[in-house]
Amino acid sequence: xxxxxxxxxxxxxxxxxxxxxxxxxxxxxxxxxxxxxxxxxxxxxxxxxxxxxxxxxxxxxxxxxxxxxxxxxxxxxxxxxxxxxxxxxxxxxxxxxxxxxxxxxxxxxxxxxxxxxxxxxxxxxxxxxxxxxxxxxxxxxxxxxxxxxxxxxxxxxxxxxxxxxxxxxxxxxxxxxxxxxxxxxxxxxxxxxxxxxxxxxxxxxxxxxxxxxxxxxxxxxxxxxxxxxxxxxxxxxxxxxxxxxxxxxxxxxxxxxxxxxxxxxxxxxxxxxxxxxxxxx
Ligand SMILES: O=P(O)(O)OC[C@H]1O[C@H](O[C@H]2O[C@H](CO)[C@@H](O)[C@H](O)[C@H]2O)[C@H](O)[C@@H](O)[C@@H]1O
Numbered sequence: 311x312x313x314x315x316x317x318x319x320x321x322x323x324x325x326x327x328x329x330x331x332x333x334x335x336x337x338x339x340x341x342x343x344x345x346x347x348x349x350x351x352x353x354x355x356x357x358x359x360x361x362x363x364x365x366x367x368x369x370x371x372x373x374x375x376x377x378x379x380x381x382x383x384x385x386x387x388x389x390x391x392x393x394x395x396x397x398x399x400x401x402x403x404x405x406x407x408x409x410x411x412x413x414x415x416x417x418x419x420x421x422x423x424x425x426x427x428x429x430x431x432x433x434x435x436x437x438x439x440x441x442x443x444x445x446x447x448x449x450x451x452x453x454x455x456x457x458x459x460x461x462x463x464x465x466x467x468x469x470x471x472x473x474x475x476x477x478x479x480x481x482x483x484x485x486x487x488x489x490x491x492x493x494x495x496x497x498x499x500x501x502x503x504x505x506x507x508x509x510x511x512x513x514x515x516x517x518x519x520x521x522x523x524x525x526x527x528x529x530x531x532x533x534x535x536x537x538x539x540x541x542x543x544x545x546x547x548x549x550x551x552x553x554x555x556x557x558x559x560x561x562x563x564x565x566x567x568x569x570x571x572x573x574x575x576x577x578x579x580x581x582x583x584x585x586x587x588x589x590x591x
Contacts, residue, residue: 410509
């Protein structure tokens with residue numbers, strides 16, 4: 311494993327030693343599932359279920375922390391089945407959907423979700439007009455219940471359409487007292503307040519965890535990275551993993567280790583599991 315931060319190796323060794331109290335948070339798209347053109351056809355890497363189950367057996371908890379609605383992540387990831395196996399080992403799997411606004415656990419077995427933010431329905435109804443103004447009528451609109459996302463990936467010039475849409479969607483979000491969350495060829499509009507950093511902090515507090523690993527690939531994961539850095543500042547061991555691709559890698563400079571996409575993330579998690587086991591012998 312090649313570490314990209316000065317203290318990466320030390321951080322890795324510290325989370326291995328703290329395994330019994332370790333929470334591992336992982337983003338879904340781009341980290342556990344390869345990026346594909348059609349968001350509805352994104353599936354978890356075929357090796358991921360087994361890797362997650364093996365890892366969960368060695369740590370306090372594993373959490374998938376995603377911008378996806380929790381139910382969708384459960385379906386695309388086969389995560390109910392993963393949760394069943396994790397439960398057989400006396401551990402718990404968490405799925406924190408919509409940037410932490412939704413929560414499912416393999417013990418509770420139901421999605422807890424707040425009401426959609428005010429203004430979202432009106433903004434969604436305005437989208438066709440906004441898309442036409444940006445000459446991006448063919449952009450795909452993903453209605454997520456608590457948020458709405460506009461995808462440019464399948465347009466002829468995705469980057470140019472993205473650049474035209476971003477200011478329009480930012481203004482529309484502001485007019486409805488909502489936030490814009492930019493991502494890989496997607497612009498999402500959602501409620502204020504919750505983000506992956508808050509979700510990670512809350513989980514660490516609830517589980518009284520004493521160490522944390524977070525792996526992600528996109529801008530929506532930056533807040534989770536910041537949370538891990540803050541927790542490290544308070545003395546908790548932490549490790550930051552960037553899942554890199556040929557697209558933008560906004561986390562590369564912040565990470566302790568950069569790996570190649572979901573395959574690389576799973577190799578790292580396998581290594582982590584082996585090192586924790588070896589440390590117990
Ligand atoms: O937090 P994540 O698990 O990374 O979810 C973030 C968004 O991911 C999805 O979009 C991204 O993946 C698609 C499938 O690979 C890809 O086509 C798209 O370009 C990416 O932005 C998802 O559709 C969004 O709802 C998530 O918020």
